[in-house]
Amino acid sequence: DTGVSQDPRHKITKRGQNVTFRCDPISEHNRLYWYRQTLGQGPEFLTYFQNEAQLEKSRLLSDRFSAERPKGSFSTLEIQRTEQGDSAMYLCASSLMTGGDNVLTFGAGSRLTVL
Amino acid sequence: AQSVTQPDIHITVSEGASLELRCNYSYGATPYLFWYVQSPGQGLQLLLKYFSGDTLVQGIKGFEAEFKRSQSSFNLRKPSVHWSDAAEYFCAVGAAGGSYIPTFGRGTSLIVHP
Numbered sequence: 001d002t003g004v005s006q007d008p009r010h011k012i013t014k015r016g017q018n019v020t021f022r023c024d025p026i027s028e029h030n031r032l033y034w035y036r037q038t039l040g041q042g043p044e045f046l047t048y049f050q051n052e053a054q055l056e057k058s059r060l061l062s063d064r065f066s067a068e069r070p071k072g073s074f075s076t077l078e079i080q081r082t083e084q085g086d087s088a089m090y091l092c093a094s095s096l097m098t099g100g101d102n103v104l105t106f107g108a109g110s111r112l113t114v115l
Numbered sequence: 116a117q118s119v120t121q122p123d124i125h126i127t128v129s130e131g132a133s134l135e136l137r138c139n140y141s142y143g144a145t146p147y148l149f150w151y152v153q154s155p156g157q158g159l160q161l162l163l164k165y166f167s168g169d170t171l172v173q174g175i176k177g178f179e180a181e182f183k184r185s186q187s188s189f190n191l192r193k194p195s196v197h198w199s200d201a202a203e204y205f206c207a208v209g210a211a212g213g214s215y216i217p218t219f220g221r222g223t224s225l226i227v228h229p
Contacts, residue, residue: 004158033216035219040124040221040222041221041222042121042205042207042220042221042222043159043205043219044219045217045218048214048216055214056216091158093159097215101166102147102209102215102216103149103161103164104159104161104217106151106158106159106160107158108156108157108158109158
């Protein structure tokens with residue numbers, strides 16, 4: 001098991017461009033999460049999937065953001081028409097949800113810089 | 116809604132000294148509590164968790180934390196800090212009412228002086 005993988009690790013883009021991040025979770029985990037972390041802050045929840053179903057979205061996830069998890073495997077997070085305020089670290093995590101024992105394993109993150 | 120407060124943005128300790136990082140949570144019922152550590156360029160790593168039972172929990176790297184319901188606290192401790200412990204530490208709370216999705220505090224940055 002190689003843990004949670006995220007790609008790319010760094011992305012620099014110009015305002016108005018679209019970007020896509022990919023996350024490969026731990027294979028036996030049934031939940032996948034996206035969080036956003038800005039400088040000096042803790043991770044903020046964006047959305048999560050249980051298997052292939054997207055069950056919850058934060059109000060932070062504007063219409064320009066879309067996440068998918070086809071077939072309950074890897075996930076993508078796309079940001080359309082990026083803005084400078086989108087600059088952040090995007091963290092992916094996965095977990096095997098059993099009862100309340102929900103321990104998240106995080107990837108190293110994808111850092112986005114919007115110029 | 117669940118929430119977490121980490122009142123200390125930065126903590127500075129000397130190597131070999133003891134450490135306590137504070138965490139207060141807000142949730143009406145029994146929470147699920149976590150401490151994670153994040154080193155530069157690394158993902159968050161779980162140090163320890165509390166779900167139920169013994170209120171003093173042991174974690175990796177010599178860390179421990181104590182759940183105090185009366186104070187709504189879950190403070191992280193280590194008796195002797197090593198230079199390699201310098202990192203960002205995050206407390207998180209999860210609960211049934213929030214689909215067990217952890218809510219994180221803003222973090223405490225630990226600086227270790229030689």
